[in-house]
Amino acid sequence: MNFAFKGRDGRGERVEGLVDAASSDAVAAQLMAGGVTPVSIEPAGAAAGPAEGGGWLKALLARPVTQEDALVLTRQLYTLQKAGVPLLRSLAGLEASTTHPGVIALLQDVRASLDQGRELAAAFARHPAVFGGFYVAMTRVGELTGQLTEVFRRLSQHLESELDLRARIRHALRYPAMVLIAMGLALVVINLFVLPKFAEVFAHFKSELPLMTRVLLGFSSWTVAWWPLLVAGAIGAALAWRHRIATPAGRYAWDRLKLRLPIAGPIVRKATLARFARSFALASSSGVPISQTMTVVAQTVDNAYIGARIEQMRDGVERGESLSRCATASGVFTPIVLQMIAVGEETGELDTLMNEIAQMYERETDYAIKGLSAAIEPLLLAVIGALVLVLALGVFMPLWSLGQAAMGR
Numbered sequence: 001m002n003f004a005f006k007g008r009d010g011r012g013e014r015v016e017g018l019v020d021a022a023s024s025d026a027v028a029a030q031l032m033a034g035g036v037t038p039v040s041i042e043p044a045g046a047a048a049g050p051a052e053g054g055g056w057l058k059a060l061l062a063r064p065v066t067q068e069d070a071l072v073l074t075r076q077l078y079t080l081q082k083a084g085v086p087l088l089r090s091l092a093g094l095e096a097s098t099t100h101p102g103v104i105a106l107l108q109d110v111r112a113s114l115d116q117g118r119e120l121a122a123a124f125a126r127h128p129a130v131f132g133g134f135y136v137a138m139t140r141v142g143e144l145t146g147q148l149t150e151v152f153r154r155l156s157q158h159l160e161s162e163l164d165l166r167a168r169i170r171h172a173l174r175y176p177a178m179v180l181i182a183m184g185l186a187l188v189v190i191n192l193f194v195l196p197k198f199a200e201v202f203a204h205f206k207s208e209l210p211l212m213t214r215v216l217l218g219f220s221s222w223t224v225a226w227w228p229l230l231v232a233g234a235i236g237a238a239l240a241w242r243h244r245i246a247t248p249a250g251r252y253a254w255d256r257l258k259l260r261l262p263i264a265g266p267i268v269r270k271a272t273l274a275r276f277a278r279s280f281a282l283a284s285s286s287g288v289p290i291s292q293t294m295t296v297v298a299q300t301v302d303n304a305y306i307g308a309r310i311e312q313m314r315d316g317v318e319r320g321e322s323l324s325r326c327a328t329a330s331g332v333f334t335p336i337v338l339q340m341i342a343v344g345e346e347t348g349e350l351d352t353l354m355n356e357i358a359q360m361y362e363r364e365t366d367y368a369i370k371g372l373s374a375a376i377e378p379l380l381l382a383v384i385g386a387l388v389l390v391l392a393l394g395v396f397m398p399l400w401s402l403g404q405a406a407m408g409r
Contacts, residue, residue: 003027005112007038015092017112030116065102065130071159073103078152088114106130119143134158134279134300141286154282161278165271165365172372179380183387190391192227195220198395212394248304256305263375267368272303273332274361276310281354291318306332323350 005027006016015036019027024041031038073094080090088111095107106127113123121140124131131139135155142151199217223230244250259265279300283293294314298307309330316326324342327333333341337357344353 002043004042005031005038006040007031007036015111017108017115019112019116036115063100063102065100065106065127067130067159067163069100069103070130070135071156071163074152074156074159078149078156081149081152087120120148132300134283134296137288137292137296138283138286141283141288145287147286151286154286158278158282161362162275165274165362168366168369169267169271169372172369175373176376176380179384183384187387191220191223195395196224202398210394210398212390213398216390216394252304252308255303258303259305263372267365267372268303269306269332270361270365270368272301272306273337274358274365276301276306277354277358277361281351281358284354285351290323 003019003024004016005019006014008014019030027041028038076094077090080093081087085093091107091111091114095104095111098104098107109126110120110123113126114120119140120143121136124139125136138151138155139148142148195216199220202213202217245254258268261268276297279297280293283296284290288296291314294310294317298310298314301307301310309332313323313326313330316329317323322342322345324338324345327341328338337360340353340357341350344350
């Protein structure tokens with residue numbers, strides 16, 4: 001059972017957080033053993049319930065802890081650990097210096113976990129939305145090897161690289177997304193408001209309308225009549241899709257399909273393999289065994305299909321096969337990368353060459369992202385041109401012909 005406590009430490013500073021214990025007496029004993037004098041101890045549910053009416057609304061509207069916050073927190077922990085500040089004091093200082101309620105709650109929970117005797121990695125594992133499996137595993141390695149400061153430095157570089165890649169992808173997709181949204185809104189306005197007006201105009205004439213015009217007007221009238229059903233269907237399809245990709249089989253199929261998309265597929269593959277190589281080099285150079293490294297990295301790549309291939313590589317390595325042979329059998333690496341892996345195994349410089357592979361894939365990803373907008377623009381222009389052609393043939397040309405006939409020409 002969780003208990004919310006408030007107390008004072010040996011310096012008289014206020015301390016609060018959550019403790020998992022069997023009773024309030026057990027909580028008090030743990031706090032006293034950790035040098036904290038308890039002031040109040042209440043069950044967590046009672047402390048957050050009636051005492052804070054509307055707390056659920058506050059929690060719903062609260063800004064979540066993002067990866068940017070995790071990066072800042074990791075950099076600060078690295079700086080404090082490098083300066084020799086004890087971990088608990090570092091966490092207390094960060095808690096006092098931040099204004100983000102989510103980060104404050106996170107740091108309070110981490111401190112409470114450490115007060116209960118948990119390891120730092122176990123405390124981070126209680127917040128999987130902020131600290132992923134790779135982050136937790138690297139923290140555990142840092143604690144076991146006494147290189148927590150170096151691990152925090154490498155993790156901050158890793159998070160910075162990840163955020164930079166995502167920012168560049170969002171920037172490249174901003175213009176195409178705005179064009180697609182504008183096209184969607186234009187189609188809605190044309191179907192619901194413009195075409196019905198043209199239908200009224202065409203109804204005054206008794207002449208036969210072209211096939212394209214009849215199709216457009218029929219689609220418009222059907223849309224006007226059944227738009228609530230269309231909206232409900234779109235929402236239902238979106239929810240069904242989310243449920244599908246939330247399953248392991250659905251996520252695997254979707255991640256495999258992403259790699260085969262015409263323009264985005266190569267970029268996704270290169271970015272994923274860059275993440276694999278960077279994470280592998282980071283974990284391996286920190287002293288993690290290769291089998292455990294590949295298990296953790298398979299969860300880090302954020303692609304179920306490539307993750308499954310990495311797990312197959314791990315199984316092959318555990319059977320005694322070489323890493324280069326397993327990488328060749330996976331079918332996801334280019335020949336030059338396979339050669340670099342083979343050379344790294346032979347020379348014992350696998351970590352260095354994995355960093356080289358990561359840099360190569362990152363350069364290729366950067367180049368592909370810069371050309372993403374240029375590759376998508378011709379497709380967008382073709383779609384816009386097709387829509388304009390359909391409207392011209394189906395609406396404006398018949399209207400012009402009917403106008404000419406009404407004028408007796």
